[in-house]
Amino acid sequence: MPSLFDLDRAAAESVLGARYRADQLFEGLFDKALPVTDITSLPARLRMELADEFPLSLKELTVTASDDATTRKWLYEVDGGHRIETVLMEYPQRATACISTQAGCAMACSFCATGQGGFGRHLSPAEIIEQVYRAKQAALPRRLSNIVLMGMGEPLANYRSVAVALHLIVERFNISARRITISTVGVVPGIDRLALEGLPLTLAVSLHAANDEDRSSIIPLNRRYPIERVVTSCEGWTKATSRRISLEWAMIDGFNDTPKALTELTTIARRLRAHVNLIPLNPTPGYLVQGSTRDRVLAFQRGLQDSGVRCTVRSTRGQAIDAACGQLAMRNATRPRQKRPTGSLSSAVLEGVVPVPTSIRR
Known part of the structure; x- marks a missing residue:
């Protein structure tokens, strides 16, 4: 409708x-x-x-709040019976909304609950925008100041809908593009096209490993777009937008918190003049590994900072209600059978790979 x-x-x-x-x-x-x-x-x-x-397109099924009620998660049903989740994080004077761009995800990252669940379908621009509208409504009287496209799905695999929605969110909700963060595991054609949209967004690249063997073991897309191609695309982004790249690094015990991993990440971060976000690993049922200890996370942070890399440790919000990074999985409701990603990611799933016009028709 x-x-x-x-x-x-x-x-x-x-x-x-x-x-x-x-x-x-x-x-x-x-x-x-x-x-x-x-x-x-x-x-x-x-x-x-x-x-x-x-x-309205989104049918609210449940809303779950953290113990202190500063983080809330909505489970919505969209056309076709698929489910998506939206998270609102509230602060004293403002709020941040974490928005989904797909029902499910085809990227199959091993540490992400959404990727473990498979792919349903792309969301339309209206379904993306309605999440912002609902989050703004729920945040009142606080101001909805920040939007992060870090919910369910790979935003740049749904390029057309995301690009249209981003322009309209900036235009209609009067939210500065500088307060919008879009997260990607490295869909290179999408990064290249997004650099031409004329929006000074923050681009966050989920790196998590800085050599191809390790990264391919947890992020299958790395086999199509290996690290060097992602880094080169990020350099193009910075040149086109004058915006600093953020590198996301989920801390996994014994895997990417080692001296070798520190050296590899430092090399890439310094090359890109990037800011690094260290993310304490959030538990998911399908990825039974140990997150790095707090001491290891802080030691890794100090190592990066001593090498001249700007680095912060992300505070975890919503873990108790499965609303933290990598935990969105719709476990409190049934959902339609979803397409499991195969070894070769299809162009239907990686919609952002198909060339699209850089101008947005509204």
Whole structure:
């Protein structure tokens, strides 16, 4: 069914019959995050008609809160019966939303619960935008200040929808592109195309290992786009956008917290002038390995900093409700049978590999 979040201003004017009515609708939805039935600047009859003709796309199934209620996770059902999850992290004066871009994920990263569950389908721009709308609504009276595309799915494998949604999120919600982070395991064509979009986003590359043998063992996509190709693409990103790359590094005991791993990561981080985010490994049922101890994480951080690499240790939010990095797996609901990724990732799954126009039609 059509969604209000599919409408551009011209379409909204056509539906509502007047430009000022479209302005009222957009102000209510995007500035105030109101349910359409509560946008009182619109006549009551018109509100009812809009609610009937343009229902929300995301069906809320459950909402789970952490013990201190500062992190909440929503389980939604989308068209076709697939499930996705959205996470809201609240701070005293602001909030950050972690948004999904696919139902499931085809990347099959061994330490990620979403990847262990397989691929369902790509989300539409409207389904991505609606997650932001719902998160902004839930965060009130706090300001939704930051968006991270680090939920379910590989954003750059759903390039068309993500690119359209990013432009509209910046335009409609008045969120600076500099406060939006997009995470990728290294879909090189997607990184190259994103550099041409004209959005000064933060690009976070999930590296996790700095030699091809180790990285391929946990991230199958590395066989298609090995580290050197990813690093070269990141250099192009920085040149085109003047934005610093972030390298994500989930700390795995005895695997990537060793002196050898430290040297390899330091070489890449210094080459890219990147910032490194060290992520304490969050437990997932399908990846029975030990995360690095706190002392090992801090020692690794000191080693990077002593080598001139900017580095922070990410605070873990939502682990108790399976809402932390790598834990989104829809375990509290059944879902349709999903396509398991094979050794060769298809172009249907890696949608971002197909050339697409750099200009976004709205």
